[in-house]
Amino acid sequence: MRRKGALPLIFFVVFTLGTLTWTFLVGNSPVLGLDLQGGVSVVLQPNGPVENEDTLDQAVDIIRNRIDALGVAEPDITRQGETVLVQLPGVENQDRALELVGQTAVLRFRPVLQVLPPVGDTPTTSAPTTTAGDGATTTTVAPTTTAAGAGEQGLADLGGLTPGENAAGLQATTTTVAPSTTAAPGTASTATTVPAGTAAGECTGVEDTTRLGDDGLPVRLNAEGLTPRRRDEACNTVLLGERDEDGNVVTRYLLGPTALTGDALSGASAGLDQSGVTWLVRPTFKSGENGIDKFNAVAAECFSAATTCPTTQLAIVLDSDVISAPRIQTDNFERDQIQITGDFDESSAKDLALVLEYGALPVELVPQQTQTVSATLGEDSLRAGLIAGLIGLGLTVIFMVGYYRLLGVVAVASLTLEFALVWVLISYLGESRGLALTLAGVTGLIVSIGISVDSNVVFYEHLKEDVRNGRTFRSTVERSFGSSFTTIIKADIASLIGAVLLYLLSVGPVRGFALLLGISTVIDLIATWFFIRPAVLMLARSPRLRNNNAALGMPNVKATA
Amino acid sequence: MSAIGDTAAESGPSGLRANLRSLYQCTNDFDFTRLFKRGLVIALLVSVISIVSLFTRGLNLGIDFKGGSVWEVPVSEVSVDDARGVMEGLSLGDAKIQLAVNADGTKILRVQSDVDEVDASREVTQALADLAAIPPSEVAVTTVGPSWGNEITRQAQRALIYFFIAITLYISFRLEWKMAVGALVSMVHDLLLSVGVYSILQIEVTPATLISFLTILGYSLYDTIVVFDRALENSARTVAKTPYRVIMNRTLNQTLMRSVNTTVATILPIISLLVFGALLLGAQTLEEFGLALLVGLTSGAYSSLFVAAPIVSMLKEREPKFAYTGEPAVTVATAATGGAPPRPARRGTPRRPATPAAPVGAIPPRPRKSKKRK
Numbered sequence: 034m035r036r037k038g039a040l041p042l043i044f045f046v047v048f049t050l051g052t053l054t055w056t057f058l059v060g061n062s063p064v065l066g067l068d069l070q071g072g073v074s075v076v077l078q079p080n081g082p083v084e085n086e087d088t089l090d091q092a093v094d095i096i097r098n099r100i101d102a103l104g105v106a107e108p109d110i111t112r113q114g115e116t117v118l119v120q121l122p123g124v125e126n127q128d129r130a131l132e133l134v135g136q137t138a139v140l141r142f143r144p145v146l147q148v149l150p151p152v153g154d155t156p157t158t159s160a161p162t163t164t165a166g167d168g169a170t171t172t173t174v175a176p177t178t179t180a181a182g183a184g185e186q187g188l189a190d191l192g193g194l195t196p197g198e199n200a201a202g203l204q205a206t207t208t209t210v211a212p213s214t215t216a217a218p219g220t221a222s223t224a225t226t227v228p229a230g231t232a233a234g235e236c237t238g239v240e241d242t243t244r245l246g247d248d249g250l251p252v253r254l255n256a257e258g259l260t261p262r263r264r265d266e267a268c269n270t271v272l273l274g275e276r277d278e279d280g281n282v283v284t285r286y287l288l289g290p291t292a293l294t295g296d297a298l299s300g301a302s303a304g305l306d307q308s309g310v311t312w313l314v315r316p317t318f319k320s321g322e323n324g325i326d327k328f329n330a331v332a333a334e335c336f337s338a339a340t341t342c343p344t345t346q347l348a349i350v351l352d353s354d355v356i357s358a359p360r361i362q363t364d365n366f367e368r369d370q371i372q373i374t375g376d377f378d379e380s381s382a383k384d385l386a387l388v389l390e391y392g393a394l395p396v397e398l399v400p401q402q403t404q405t406v407s408a409t410l411g412e413d414s415l416r417a418g419l420i421a422g423l424i425g426l427g428l429t430v431i432f433m434v435g436y437y438r439l440l441g442v443v444a445v446a447s448l449t450l451e452f453a454l455v456w457v458l459i460s461y462l463g464e465s466r467g468l469a470l471t472l473a474g475v476t477g478l479i480v481s482i483g484i485s486v487d488s489n490v491v492f493y494e495h496l497k498e499d500v501r502n503g504r505t506f507r508s509t510v511e512r513s514f515g516s517s518f519t520t521i522i523k524a525d526i527a528s529l530i531g532a533v534l535l536y537l538l539s540v541g542p543v544r545g546f547a548l549l550l551g552i553s554t555v556i557d558l559i560a561t562w563f564f565i566r567p568a569v570l571m572l573a574r575s576p577r578l579r580n581n582n583a584a585l586g587m588p589n590v591k592a593t594a
Numbered sequence: 595m596s597a598i599g600d601t602a603a604e605s606g607p608s609g610l611r612a613n614l615r616s617l618y619q620c621t622n623d624f625d626f627t628r629l630f631k632r633g634l635v636i637a638l639l640v641s642v643i644s645i646v647s648l649f650t651r652g653l654n655l656g657i658d659f660k661g662g663s664v665w666e667v668p669v670s671e672v673s674v675d676d677a678r679g680v681m682e683g684l685s686l687g688d689a690k691i692q693l694a695v696n697a698d699g700t701k702i703l704r705v706q707s708d709v710d711e712v713d714a715s716r717e718v719t720q721a722l723a724d725l726a727a728i729p730p731s732e733v734a735v736t737t738v739g740p741s742w743g744n745e746i747t748r749q750a751q752r753a754l755i756y757f758f759i760a761i762t763l764y765i766s767f768r769l770e771w772k773m774a775v776g777a778l779v780s781m782v783h784d785l786l787l788s789v790g791v792y793s794i795l796q797i798e799v800t801p802a803t804l805i806s807f808l809t810i811l812g813y814s815l816y817d818t819i820v821v822f823d824r825a826l827e828n829s830a831r832t833v834a835k836t837p838y839r840v841i842m843n844r845t846l847n848q849t850l851m852r853s854v855n856t857t858v859a860t861i862l863p864i865i866s867l868l869v870f871g872a873l874l875l876g877a878q879t880l881e882e883f884g885l886a887l888l889v890g891l892t893s894g895a896y897s898s899l900f901v902a903a904p905i906v907s908m909l910k911e912r913e914p915k916f917a918y919t920g921e922p923a924v925t926v927a928t929a930a931t932g933g934a935p936p937r938p939a940r941r942g943t944p945r946r947p948a949t950p951a952a953p954v955g956a957i958p959p960r961p962r963k964s965k966k967r968k
Contacts, residue, residue, distance in 0.1 A: 483860025
């Protein structure tokens with residue numbers, strides 16, 4: 034059988050089986066998309082035009098860091114044009130992931146001018162300068178020492194809560210040392226509307242005092258007695274709230290112009306104190322005038338209870354929500370010797386550290402589509418897709434073999450090999466590039482069965498026609514193939530154009546679909562040339578099949594004229 | 595060439611069986627040209643109906659286009675009324691609520707509402723999870739912001755326009771610009787028809803539907819290109835002055851079986867998707883894909899025969915060589931039938947015999963080299 038054509042066929046079969054074996058040996062298997070294994074997917078888009086492409090890349094990096102810190106197994110964070118697609122397959126705590134991804138807010142530090150109760154409460158403490166801590170946060174400072182006693186100090190200070198202050202849920206945070214805060218970032222919720230303006234949220238202008246009433250409070254307040262989010266501008270005096278886990282305002286703060294932003298921070302970490310029991314958060318500021326100097330400047334003001342910071346508290350504001358307002362207890366900090374203590378558990382401490390480290394994105398991203406798929410539903414879809422695919426494949430096999438007989442068997446063999454190759458390829462891409470197989474992709478595969486069969490049909494019909502016209506099967510294989518193959522190429526290229534355009538111009542599931550369609554089309558071209566052609570040639574040369582047109586599904590013509 | 599005489603004799607008995615047999619044996623000789631006009635009129639009519647429906651009824655857009663949320667909750671004892679109660683408690687009384695039962699007996703509660711903010715949607719998730727007594731993480735939620743729909747619509751339109759341009763250029767380059775026109779018109783027809791079906795039946799349009807529409811165009815194009823490629827080959831082989839519709843008719847007969855078989859082979863997996871995947875196993879996405887594909891494939895097969903082919907014939911007959919002079923058109927079953935007796939036009943077109951393009955006789959087929967070679 035060492036004839037022309039046998040070599041490519043053997044090569045193709047060996048290659049396919051070889052790579053397939055390799056795939057199994059290495060243990061590669063397709064990575065399932067989150068619609069098949071459950072997880073969270075968020076589509077984010079910048080709010081407004083993006084001036085600089087780099088800022089988007091930066092935002093993607095920040096989000097990736099946040100996700101990595103969350104410990105997600107195979108996060109997929111990609112930028113597609115101006116859209117950022119975040120996919121977190123297998124994430125169990127979906128709400129938490131959504132919060133962290135969605136938190137695109139601006140992190141600001143503002144001096145507290147006045148502490149007010151939430152609207153609805155009788156204003157028992159509306160005195161301009163609420164001293165002695167409002168209970169929300171008590172800050173003890175052990176400036177340059179990370180002091181073992183710091184935590185105790187902070188806790189001790191708890192006793193100094195002002196009587197009469199409604200401290201519902203507030204003692205949750207006792208802040209020892211320096212800046213910052215507590216409160217699960219969840220309370221800040223997802224980024225929705227943050228004021229436009231400087232991306233970093235810095236105050237670069239002058240305060241617009243016309244917005245303040247005679248009592249020194251902003252004139253325009255919403256139903257909760259707060260400055261509406263869209264009016265939360267960096268340079269103005271605003272009235273913002275601290276919320277509990279249910280999103281209810283527990284304390285309102287009158288805040289001065291932004292002193293510094295999250296940009297001043299270079300990082301933050303969560304850890305245990307020296308006793309190994311209490312969780313705390315250690316923020317680190319950048320050195321120099323854009324970092325610790327700025328912080329120390331405002332810390333000094335607050336420490337001395339200057340008019341710009343009469344309460345000695347410095348509020349940490351994320352996305353127009355006060356996360357905490359610790360009291361500053363010294364006027365000079367070392368940039369990396371600061372710690373925030375409080376009633377943290379591991380999770381809340383880590384969340385806070387994440388928010389501090391990655392709080393401010395260079396561009397505001399708004400979630401456009403969020404999708405949560407439970408693992409059970411995902412499995413069901415996968416099973417449905419597989420079963421439907423196999424049944425469809427079975428029907429096609431029956432049809433092809435019934436109609437084309439031996440040639441149909443060749444078609445089925447080719448289909449099987451093509452499928453093996455696609456499997457190898459998506460397994461490989463899944464392991465090396467994180468390509469995930471989604472339900473849309475599975476559908477693309479099922480659809481490509483049709484495309485693959487099409488190539489066979491074009492060729493076989495051409496064969497039949499030639500045989501009908503008096504040629505022998507044997508003599509016409511090469512000729513029919515040549516003419517069919519040009520047709521197949523023309524048609525396949527048209528399909529490829531469609532697949533490539535879809536891939537380039539779309540987002541999310543459409544891309545997965547287009548990619549698998551494209552892959553299958555290319556593999557189909559290869560298989561047609563390297564498998565179908567030699568295989569049919571071999572059939573044609575087989576002496577046993579000579580003059581046995583019925584076995585080949587050919588018209589019943591004695592072509593010996 | 596006695597062999598052919600034999601076959602012709604064999605396929606003597608008329609009727610459906612004979613027709614099928616002729617198809618299998620590649621001796622089919624239908625007169626498509628008679629149907630060209632009718633085919634175009636029907637296509638035009640369907641397109642107009644689709645457009646009218648699009649403007650009057652519009653499309654039933656899914657939440658991905660208009661914003662909103664969908665929750666899918668695995669439940670055991672919960673009824674639609676229970677869920678309705680929960681939604682009304684959240685002042686979302688107008689939510690759409692369905693209860694689907696999977697093949698394995700598990701039930702899925704599907705709730706759809708216009709909540710387009712993540713926070714608000716989380717509240718509903720919690721409430722529904724409480725109702726079903728499961729942790730919230732078991733609930734599948736999709737929330738789409740209000741402006742996202744415009745974005746994907748814009749993307750789809752852009753993809754479509756680029757696709758049309760690229761394909762037109764490609765066909766003009768590889769085949770002929772007249773064929774590009776035919777392919778373009780037939781693709782627009784397929785698109786209109788598919789969208790029209792969705793508009794008339796008010797089936798929900800989702801991103802999966804969009805994907806399917808684009809795939810449909812691909813299939814329709816594949817079909818059309820196979821036909822056109824053959825027509826090009828046939829007309830290059832034609833030396834004498836021949837009306838193009840004759841060449842086209844021969845081409846269509848030659849490629850008919852390919853179209854039929856391809857469509858069957860493609861539709862089988864899709865029907866399987868619809869029947870087994872969507873109906874029995876309740877996978878929503880599969881259903882969304884499958885339905886549009888089924889409609890589109892059928893329309894694509896039709897438009898290759900009765901939209902693309904007639905248009906190209908009309909365009910080509912403006913060229914002197916292929917002009918239709920009103921003289922009896924001619925059908926030829928296969929290019930090399932040589933002395934085969936002209937067969938009468940077969941069934942399929944008996945209704946309106948007065949069509950001007952009545953087929954008679956046979957054009958002299960160009961003898962093939964094969965005869966000498968043998």
